[in-house]
Amino acid sequence: MIYVIDHKDSFTHNVVHQFSLFDNVVCDDFSKINNSKLNQASTIVFSPGPGSPKDYPLSSKIYKKFKGKKKIIGICLGFQQILFCEGASIIEQSKIYHGFQSEVLVNKSSKLFNTGRKFKVGRYHSLKLKEPFAAENFDITMRCVISGAAMSFENNIDKIYGFQFHPESFLTLNGKILIKKILSA
Amino acid sequence: MIRENYLNRINSTNKSFIIYKTIKGFDLFTDFSKKITLNNKNIIKFLNQKHKFKTKYKDTDLMIGFFGYELLNNLIGVKLPKQKSINFPKGIFYKPETKISLKEDLIYQLNSSQKIDKKFKINIDLKSYTKIFNKFKKKIRSGETYQIKICTKYKNRSSIDPLDFFCRLTKSNLAPEAFMIKDKNFSIISCSPENLITKNGFKISTKPIAGTLRKTKNFNKNKALSFFRNNIKETKEHNMIVDMERNDLSRICKPGSVKLNKEKTVEEYKDLYHYVSLITGKLKKNTKNIDIIKAMMPGGSVIGCPKISTLNLLNNQEKENRNIYTGSFGFIKFNGDMRFNIIIRSILNYKSISEISVASGVVIDSNAKHEFNENFIKAKALIDLYK
Numbered sequence: 001m002i003y004v005i006d007h008k009d010s011f012t013h014n015v016v017h018q019f020s021l022f023d024n025v026v027c028d029d030f031s032k033i034n035n036s037k038l039n040q041a042s043t044i045v046f047s048p049g050p051g052s053p054k055d056y057p058l059s060s061k062i063y064k065k066f067k068g069k070k071k072i073i074g075i076c077l078g079f080q081q082i083l084f085c086e087g088a089s090i091i092e093q094s095k096i097y098h099g100f101q102s103e104v105l106v107n108k109s110s111k112l113f114n115t116g117r118k119f120k121v122g123r124y125h126s127l128k129l130k131e132p133f134a135a136e137n138f139d140i141t142m143r144c145v146i147s148g149a150a151m152s153f154e155n156n157i158d159k160i161y162g163f164q165f166h167p168e169s170f171l172t173l174n175g176k177i178l179i180k181k182i183l184s185a
Numbered sequence: 186m187i188r189e190n191y192l193n194r195i196n197s198t199n200k201s202f203i204i205y206k207t208i209k210g211f212d213l214f215t216d217f218s219k220k221i222t223l224n225n226k227n228i229i230k231f232l233n234q235k236h237k238f239k240t241k242y243k244d245t246d247l248m249i250g251f252f253g254y255e256l257l258n259n260l261i262g263v264k265l266p267k268q269k270s271i272n273f274p275k276g277i278f279y280k281p282e283t284k285i286s287l288k289e290d291l292i293y294q295l296n297s298s299q300k301i302d303k304k305f306k307i308n309i310d311l312k313s314y315t316k317i318f319n320k321f322k323k324k325i326r327s328g329e330t331y332q333i334k335i336c337t338k339y340k341n342r343s344s345i346d347p348l349d350f351f352c353r354l355t356k357s358n359l360a361p362e363a364f365m366i367k368d369k370n371f372s373i374i375s376c377s378p379e380n381l382i383t384k385n386g387f388k389i390s391t392k393p394i395a396g397t398l399r400k401t402k403n404f405n406k407n408k409a410l411s412f413f414r415n416n417i418k419e420t421k422e423h424n425m426i427v428d429m430e431r432n433d434l435s436r437i438c439k440p441g442s443v444k445l446n447k448e449k450t451v452e453e454y455k456d457l458y459h460y461v462s463l464i465t466g467k468l469k470k471n472t473k474n475i476d477i478i479k480a481m482m483p484g485g486s487v488i489g490c491p492k493i494s495t496l497n498l499l500n501n502q503e504k505e506n507r508n509i510y511t512g513s514f515g516f517i518k519f520n521g522d523m524r525f526n527i528i529i530r531s532i533l534n535y536k537s538i539s540e541i542s543v544a545s546g547v548v549i550d551s552n553a554k555h556e557f558n559e560n561f562i563k564a565k566a567l568i569d570l571y572k
Contacts, residue, residue, distance in 0.1 A: 008491065008493045010428075010432050010485065010492045011424035011432070012432065013432045014432045014435055015433065017438075017441070017442075023441060027462060049491070050328055050330060050331075052327070077328075092327065096325065096549040098331040098425060099423070099428070100421055100424075101424070124425070126325060126328035127327070127328050166428070168433065169318070170424075170448070
């Protein structure tokens with residue numbers, strides 16, 4: 001079972017639908033976590049949402065508790081939430097991407113996707129990862145073709161994955177394949 | 186077919202009635218046997234009401250009316266702070282006993298006297314609008330909202346004949362979700378173009394509009410389409426609404442059934458072009474109408490995104506109650522089918538005051554003066570009726 005933690009976003013249920021194609025999904029508001037469901041889950045997903053990771057201390061707590069014990073996936077804010085817990089700074093960017101389709105490029109450090117492959121993806125983010133960033137076992141595996149901003153990471157030791165873009169958006173082509181790959185990793 | 190002077194006759198009886206656009210013309214509902222004024226408490230009971238199963242329903246077996254903005258906020262747990270209010274009902278539904286089909290060309294001879302003031306007062310001037318605008322832009326930078334609609338209100342004191350206004354409005358601006366309500370102490374006239382919910386059995390659809398273009402000479406549908414496609418700001422705004430509406434349908438639909446049937450197409454109306462998408466889905470078993478309404482309302486395209494945090498930002502900013510504006514009008518049939526629009530481009534007349542609310546979106550690359558004027562353009566079609 002996949003447990004989706006909703007940060008009151010208007011895209012969370014697109015995420016739920018997309019993951020439902022592969023497994024049972026339970027989705028709860030971040031402030032109303034069902035601990036027994038959370039414990040039963042094999043995978044935890046941190047949803048997109050407004051604001052920044054520091055606004056969601058409860059989600060940070062859950063991440064730290066289950067890191068290494070369950071597969072963890074973060075999307076948009078969720079991506080930032082995980083990196084924030086790993087010591088990253090999440091900062092405002094000069095150009096803002098809301099409802100924007102752009103191309104991302106897979107680099108050498110990806111274990112799941114072929115190096116050099118490009119994906120068209122949908123983006124909805126005001127904030128971004130401040131670089132340089134380094135954390136043990138974490139690799140930035142996709143970047144925006146134009147700006148170079150970090151678009152995905154993999155931690156294949158602890159099975160933690162994240163996308164800054166929205167694989168569930170209609171603007172992301174082949175989003176289903178991206179999710180299938182990380183779920184079967 | 187109906188005699189030509191039908192509208193004159195019904196208007197002179199002082200009966201309450203409702204007119205709602207259909208594909209071919211209009212339906213007029215009247216002889217109301219029940220009128221329910223909704224509040225935050227009785228709305229739950231109203232929405233959960235079950236009607237006896239029949240193999241054949243009459244075409245008046247329905248409740249028709251509207252949910253105001255405040256009622257819909259409360260239904261999804263978003264609280265409004267204390268606002269200036271004219272104490273207009275939060276929502277009203279009627280049970281009609283008569284339904285009459287009318288042709289698209291409404292014929293009505295005005296014979297009552299109207300007291301019309303041409304001048305309107307706006308509640309927010311450009312200076313205060315710009316201030317709010319810049320505040321919200323900061324909120325976009327910090328990620329609290331991705332798109333937010335600032336509402337401005339035009340008001341004046343007039344005593345009007347709503348049927349005359351509605352007939353003239355349908356001639357100047359025939360919209361697919363147009364409606365009017367005439368009741369004893371208030372009336373609503375609307376040329377809403379936007380369908381929020383069409384539910385037939387397990388099938389449900391929504392048709393968000395984001396992007397409006399005024400018609401000019403030498404412009405056609407194809408040119409309008411390429412205008413929208415090449416306009417990055419319009420495209421981004423529209424994309425956001427499409428993903429949000431997919432999300433809202435996903436809450437109540439079977440996984441995998443939510444489809445984007447028409448992606449970013451142009452619809453042509455008398456004076457303007459709209460940039461429209463159509464999203465459909467198949468409802469999960471045992472989905473109740475109250476679940477559908479909570480998932481879909483208030484309609485996202487007129488609020489902004491993400492819905493909850495944007496509603497909170499808006500509500501803390503707005504000093505005046507929105508009343509009907511960005512609520513929904515439509516009907517719930519006794520067999521469970523529904524049709525609801527989003528109440529925009531509308532006039533509310535209550536206690537001899539007319540109010541017209543309009544809103545336009547703030548995204549990261551919008552411009553305060555442009556959006557302020559955009560609001561006026563949207564209001565103008567309605568203000569122009571006051572002459």
